[in-house]
Amino acid sequence: MFGYVEPDKPELKIREFEVFRGYYCSVCRSIGRRYGQVPRLSLSYDLAFLAVLLDATSHEAIQGDIVRCFAHPVRKRLLIRPNRFIEYASDMNIILAYYNLKDKWSDEKNLLGGCGCLALQSAFKKAEKRYQEKTRRIEELLGELNRLEKARCASVDEAAEPFASIMREVFECPHVEDERRRKVLGWLGYNIGRWIYILDAWDDLADDVKSGSYNPILEQYRYDGGDLDAFKASIKDKLDFSLTYSLSECEKAYALLGAEKNTGILDNIIYSGLIVKTDKVLQGRCGNNEKKSI
Amino acid sequence: MKKNPYKVLGVKEGASYDEIKKAYRELVKKYHPDRYRGNPLADLADEKMREINEAYEFLMKNAGGAYQYDYDDSSTSSQGSSYQYQSQQSSQYQQNAQQGYADESELERQARACLNRGDLNGAQRILDRMRNRNANWYYLQGLVFLRRGWYDRAYSNIQRAVNMDPSNFEYRNALNNLNNQSYGYRHNPYYYNNYRSSPDMCQICGTLWCADSCCECMGGDLISCC
Numbered sequence: 050m051f052g053y054v055e056p057d058k059p060e061l062k063i064r065e066f067e068v069f070r071g072y073y074c075s076v077c078r079s080i081g082r083r084y085g086q087v088p089r090l091s092l093s094y095d096l097a098f099l100a101v102l103l104d105a106t107s108h109e110a111i112q113g114d115i116v117r118c119f120a121h122p123v124r125k126r127l128l129i130r131p132n133r134f135i136e137y138a139s140d141m142n143i144i145l146a147y148y149n150l151k152d153k154w155s156d157e158k159n160l161l162g163g164c165g166c167l168a169l170q171s172a173f174k175k176a177e178k179r180y181q182e183k184t185r186r187i188e189e190l191l192g193e194l195n196r197l198e199k200a201r202c203a204s205v206d207e208a209a210e211p212f213a214s215i216m217r218e219v220f221e222c223p224h225v226e227d228e229r230r231r232k233v234l235g236w237l238g239y240n241i242g243r244w245i246y247i248l249d250a251w252d253d254l255a256d257d258v259k260s261g262s263y264n265p266i267l268e269q270y271r272y273d274g275g276d277l278d279a280f281k282a283s284i285k286d287k288l289d290f291s292l293t294y295s296l297s298e299c300e301k302a303y304a305l306l307g308a309e310k311n312t313g314i315l316d317n318i319i320y321s322g323l324i325v326k327t328d329k330v331l332q333g334r335c336g337n338n339e340k341k342s343i
Numbered sequence: 344m345k346k347n348p349y350k351v352l353g354v355k356e357g358a359s360y361d362e363i364k365k366a367y368r369e370l371v372k373k374y375h376p377d378r379y380r381g382n383p384l385a386d387l388a389d390e391k392m393r394e395i396n397e398a399y400e401f402l403m404k405n406a407g408g409a410y411q412y413d414y415d416d417s418s419t420s421s422q423g424s425s426y427q428y429q430s431q432q433s434s435q436y437q438q439n440a441q442q443g444y445a446d447e448s449e450l451e452r453q454a455r456a457c458l459n460r461g462d463l464n465g466a467q468r469i470l471d472r473m474r475n476r477n478a479n480w481y482y483l484q485g486l487v488f489l490r491r492g493w494y495d496r497a498y499s500n501i502q503r504a505v506n507m508d509p510s511n512f513e514y515r516n517a518l519n520n521l522n523n524q525s526y527g528y529r530h531n532p533y534y535y536n537n538y539r540s541s542p543d544m545c546q547i548c549g550t551l552w553c554a555d556s557c558c559e560c561m562g563g564d565l566i567s568c569c
Contacts, residue, residue: 060537206493213492229387236384239492287495290525294494297528298382304373305387320533 051249052093053330054241056314057321065313071113071127072104072135073097078118079131079139084172089120091146091169092139095245098318099220100138102234105308105315106225107134133224140176141219144184147173148191183218190215198263205291208265209246216242230306237302244295244323248330251288254281281333289331296323348398360403367399380520381489383461448475454483463491478508482517489521497521 056069076097081089104111112130129135147169153162177184194211202208220238221231250266257264258277266272270284303319349356352366374395379388450473457466466487473480485500498521504514551566558565 057537060533204496206488206495210493233384233387243492290498291495293525293529294498294521295492297524298492300528300531301379301382301388302384305384305391316533320531321537324529324534 051245052095053245053248053326054095054098054318055322055326056317057325060321061317062313065317067127068111068113068129068311069097069101069314071129072100074118074126075129075131075135076100076139076142077120078128079136080142080172082131083136083139084143084175087168088143088146088172091150091165092142096138096142096145099141100135101311101314102220102237102306102308103134103137103222103225104129104132105311106227106230106234106306108309111310134222137222137224140179143169143172143176144180144187145215145219147176148187152191152195180223186218187215190218201263201268202265203268205247205250205265205269205288208250209243212246213239213242216245233302233305237299237306240295240298240302241323244292244299244327247288247292247295248327252330285331289327292327292331293324296327299323346394346398348401351394351398352402363399363402367395370395377520378524381486381517383490451479451483458483458486458490461490463487478504478511478514481507482511482514485517494521 056066058066061069073092073094077089077092080092109132113127114130115125116128117125118128147166150162150165150169153159154166190211194208197208197211217235217239220241221235225231225234247266250264253262253264254266255277256262257267258272258274266284266288270280270287272280300319303315308315349358352363352370354362354366358366371392374388374391376385376389376392379385382388450469454466454469454473457463457469466483470480470484470487481500482504485497485504488494488497488500498518501514501518501521505511505518508514555565
């Protein structure tokens with residue numbers, strides 16, 4: 050995953066930020082407990098968001114402990130007690146991270162990807178066993194994504210479809226009992242996946258021009274090898290519409306979810322964090338170095 | 344089980360008439376059918392809207408005694424207007440749809456029916472079979488893409504429909520709606536009222552300096568040291 054889903058930190062209350070980080074730490078620990086220490090490195094903010102979002106569908110009170118963690122040995126931190134949603138987010142993280150690394154290995158022969166993929170192998174097998182049907186669907190969709198990329202698909206919408214559908218699959222958590230809520234989560238996931246895919250394509254434009262890799266934006270708007278900045282400026286409004294509209298659909302889905310708790314954090318991400326991120330990336334102020342975890 | 348109407352409207356129990364009305368207005372804005380048009384979750388939004396209307400109606404009838412007597416007339420009339428508003432909306436939709444049907448070919452009608460059922464593949468198959476790519480065809484194709492989540496293509500198809508037939512109210516309305524949705528999201532109060540919109544030190548100093556210069560022009564002085 051890409052780590053684009055982030056809160057708008059200056060607007061967040063300190064308490065809310067600590068709870069958000071508590072979820073992040075809890076997903077991280079849950080990976081460590083169930084899959085071993087190495088896979089913990091693969092966690093991104095996006096899955097912490099998923100844990101916060103899914104947990105908001107139940108009205109059980111949040112329970113946490115203040116503990117010390119070897120990743121942050123100096124200060125004790127809040128850790129949310131693991132529950133089915135946090136464990137689900139950690140399972141999905143393993144599955145997504147594994148496929149992401151595998152993809153890097155087979156596409157670019159990226160050595161880091163190959164090693165990471167091997168390191169995650171046994172964890173992936175375990176997670177796959179828990180969610181066989183989901184993993185099968187995700188694998189199918191990744192095959193579709195590969196096929197579109199090989200064919201150099203010239204439509205951003207079409208190229209974004211498989212990844213968006215993967216996110217729909219991930220967000221439709223089987224532990225959420227209410228079927229209507231699952232549908233709402235699925236639509237939220239689809240649109241956030243679409244947003245992530247397109248935003249990432251925009252972020253990668255310069256690299257892809259250099260390396261000649263496939264990029265749906267370059268294909269759809271027929272980049273002719275001229276000035277990249279002028280090209281970006283000429284299509285920015287179109288991409289802005291597409292991204293913002295996807296987010297507005299996320300917001301509509303979120304409004305129907307009826308979150309029972311964590312509304313401070315979720316409102317912040319949905320109504321502000323995602324817009325801030327969109328603007329940062331569209332204006333090109335987000336280099337790859339900014340995509341880091343806590 | 345019926346939900347607690349206060350909870351549905353998100354107000355405290357025993358809230359005043361004005362508070363209830365304000366909360367109701369906000370919720371109507373949030374779950375308005377216009378916002379969810381062409382959205383796969385439209386049925387859930389409708390349901391939510393019904394729930395909100397029921398809660399509002401109930402509270403207007405049974406809200407705290409004093410308010411009930413004081414505001415009896417206005418509350419009943421406002422209730423009436425909220426319901427009229429709803430029914431006007433839906434009849435307008437039907438009218439639009441019927442007007443559309445009258446001069447459409449059979450295939451277009453079928454495609455619309457598929458779309459209304461949420462059968463996107465069916466609608467797409469019918470559209471693919473149609474030879475005559477008129478404004479209406481582009482409009483319907485745009486709606487199919489919109490429902491699918493392919494907003495870039497949805498926009499270009501609906502825009503094309505508007506360009507081909509600029510006088511058509513329905514197409515123009517759909518295009519405006521697309522623009523309004525993304526504008527509305529970007530200008531939501533959470534994002535718009537936060538730290539970005541409040542003045543930073545630079546702006547404050549600039550304003551002071553400006554005010555001082557203006558005063559000096561007029562012969563006065565705001566900040567005596569400069």
